[in-house]
Amino acid sequence: MEMQQFYYDNKIVKKFLYATIVFGVIGMTVGLLLAFFFLFPNLTDGISFLSFGRLRPLHTNAVIFAFVGNAMFAGIYYSLQRLLKARMFSDFLSNLHFWGWQLIILSAAVTLPLGFSTSKEYAELEWPIDIAIALIWVVFGINMIGTILRRRERHLYVAIWFYLATFVTVAVLHIFNSLALPVSALKSYSVYAGVQDALVQWWYGHNAVAFFLTTPFLGLMYYFVPKAANRPVYSYRLSIVHFWSLIFIYIWAGPHHLLYSALPNWAQNLGVVFSIMLIAPSWGGMINGLLTLRGVWDKVRTEPVLKFFVVAITGYGMATLEGPMLSLKSFNAVAHFTDWIIAHVHVGAMAWNGFMAFGMIYWLIPRMTKGPLFSTKLAHVHFWIGTLGIIIYTLPMYVAGFTQASMWNQFNPDGTLTYGNFLETVQQIIPMYWMRAIGGTMYIIGMFILVYNIIRTVRANAAIADEAAEAPALEPITTGRIKGEKFHPWLERRPIQLTILATVAILIGGIIQIVPTIMVKSNIPTIASVKPYTPLELEGRDLYIREGCVGCHSQMVRPFRSEVERYGPQAKAGEFVYDHPFLWGSKRTGPDLLRVGGKYNDNWHFNHMWDPQSTSAGSIMPGYKWLFDNKALDISNIAGKMKAMQTLGVPYTDADIANANAAIAEQAKKIEANLHTDPDYVKSYDESRQKAAARGEAFVPMEQREIVAMIAYIQRLGTDIKVKDNQKN
């Protein structure tokens, strides 16, 4: 048979690897800065684009889509070519994919700190970037499938199935969750509202973890662990079961993020059941990965790459046991909204994704530069400091989560809350936040060691060049099944059919969840007293979204005695019907805000937003001084915003829209009048007027500034169905 000569494209692998390292450093550094905000809340006082709420999505997006994303692509581009004995389908598409992806990351790094955010977790990017992501993702898919069609190896190894499932599912998830109605170049409203939006968001959020952070990395595990250990995977049969059951079950489990919320019970229970079932495929995969090392455990002692892989796979096992446990309602009641979840996701991100990526980098760079790693010893140091960093990061976060949840739930014998002041529960866990920052610092030091080691390795060795290889062309054989050929072996050499079946597998769970979600809209009991937001409140809500308040404050009172006592009546599904997007949140660094409206007066909020520590001693909330700047709130697009809401089913009348500006002025005047009841306010207001005059600036009255809209929104929260007595707290 004639041998064909060709070259593997190593340069594209190199590009993605370098991008992994660069964005790893950036994503982790932003994370570390965020960790320090818990200790020094006013570290970047007054700088809007460096505030916690805006940087949090930057951290999560940078780690997930830039660091892990680039690592995934590097690993896929390396392994796919070799498993298929073919160069990538198109160099142009490879490079378009690379540069397009980096451009998306860059635009995220600019827009998120500037406050352009949809506020939907891990999908914060605004609609033009969402479209770019979809396009580049398709480029990646065409390139991958094109390569598969031109392969010189008949069978598709299991790793490739994971890559295909990743491509298909992320595309479906991304498109459905990002459906939004644009109101301007960088602002849009989710087409879903309230309960429905929450359900779609967490169907997406959960499966983004599944199909962006898990399945591609499992594919990489099935390639790189056997390569590094130089022996085949423990059980190929198990890997088949692993693949099909994982992708089939994963997609159903999303609602476990919404337990005890206003989501219908049956959907919550469905999420729980499937989450528990997920232990089986997850642990099957973990065991398959670890047992691949049977007989070569001695090499783990000396080979840093294997060390990283072992901890990564162990981390995967821990996170995937913990995940189903956290889906049990009794566990979830404790852990949800606390730092426990932060610990859980960091076991996944730092151990599983981070250490897989590090192992891969240490394995690939010497091979592609045709020389030894600069220092194996430094790689060992990286391993140990990174591992200790993970432990010192996560263990205190578990303790913090458990401690805080216990304090939230503690009652006195007379039936009052023992820690009625939320801040007491925050102060209690500050030492844990210190330890988290130390653990994170160690982990990032390890990252810097990697950077140094890799730079020295690349400098000392040969430049990375394409790699020659040869293999016989595939002889065409029947597309049907050969006599005696079973279904699955046939399927493995038919990539398109395999992809279609994988799509069907994920769509079954997807449809079973999405169809009732669509039906649920018409099945939410409306509450007569729930009215749309006034124009000023709507603008305030957009500020709340811009500042990322949802990163620290939930708007979801769960049906527990402790929460009803602390925050007020439990949340009802009908309250959120006009919330595009929903703002339930997933973490309570500060208290829940669902019923905060009317709890304090306007002056309190005014002072609190300026300097939170002045009204709440020991608070770790940063000030939001830029909301008070001497410039007017931008209401130029209020009509457009209300029209968009109208299109989405919010009952604004045309008269409402026509009168929006007048309504804003009227409501803002009332708030300013309230503010004038505070003599200190009057004094400082006069001073600021004089200052503006001295600087020759036009003075913008307080009623036109952003803070007034923010106060209007906060004072509205939960008041629609609030019981008469809200003095209780």
Place this chain on the structure above:
Amino acid sequence: MFEAIKHNMETIAGVAIYPIISLLIFFFFFVALGYWVFSYKREKIMELSNLPLNDNQNDHPLNSEK
């Protein structure tokens, strides 16, 4: 406590069919999967699991130039 939200779905006609369909899909999915996996021949499994290991391109003469 759940009274306020519990009945959201019960008004949908025939919603009870959902869990039954789900169970059936699941049962047959895993029966079929089990059958596929165990119908493999041992040699085939060996061949497939060795796919990542039999690329010996580093031995290719064109790669030893540098």
